[in-house]
Amino acid sequence: MTTWITICDTCKRDGWDLTGAAQTDGEALAALIEDAARDVPDVRTRRVACLMGCKAGCNVAVQAHGKLSYTIGNFEPMAEAAAGIVTYAALHAGSKNGQVPYRDWPQAIKGHFVTRHPPLPVAASDSDAA
Template identity: 70%
Template sequence: MTTWITICDTCKRDDWDGARETETHGAALARLVEDAADGGPVRTRRVSCLMGCAHGCNVAIQAAGKLNYTLGRFAPEAEDAEAIVAYARLHAESASGQVPYRQWPQGVKGHFVTRHPPLPGDDG
């Protein structure tokens, strides 16, 4: 089953300067996550706004039938992108989407914003 990393490409951290920067922090993070996720059971997609502006840069880790997570407060840096992808790969390996804390990459600790239960099936 595919785990998706949904990346907000419109996120701007407090230090964003539109006069100096040609892309948003979210777009820069998206590019780094896409590069880090190349191949494997994880796919990426970009969206414009996850409505977590106070926590930018934001990503969602999602898969059908599993717990889903929103993470934020990332920097547009390769180290953060690699931690996001490493966590998403563990999510993909988990039957429920829950990854034991002791397995979390250091780079995602302190970045969890929300957890969502799987959607119920069509029968309720």
């Protein structure tokens, strides 16, 4: 099953405005992730304008239908971070429910998890809501 890496390309880390950079930190990280994921089976990428996690930028979401989803953030736009994100997404894609054992996490993503979301119900009758 395909796992998507959704990348916030508008993220700007503290001090970005002082760097004179032509692109946002999110755009730089997105390019690195896209390059790292190019030939990885079952992993796809997409960019979005904002994931609303500005205090923890740079942010990405790791998602797949019927699986746990995660927001991970506070990354610097570096190749090591991108490689760790893509490696984690590949492990997510290969898992049954989206849960990847901690021992298998790449070092580059440890300490970067912001949120975990349960999968959406398949049908309205699967919901506990009244």
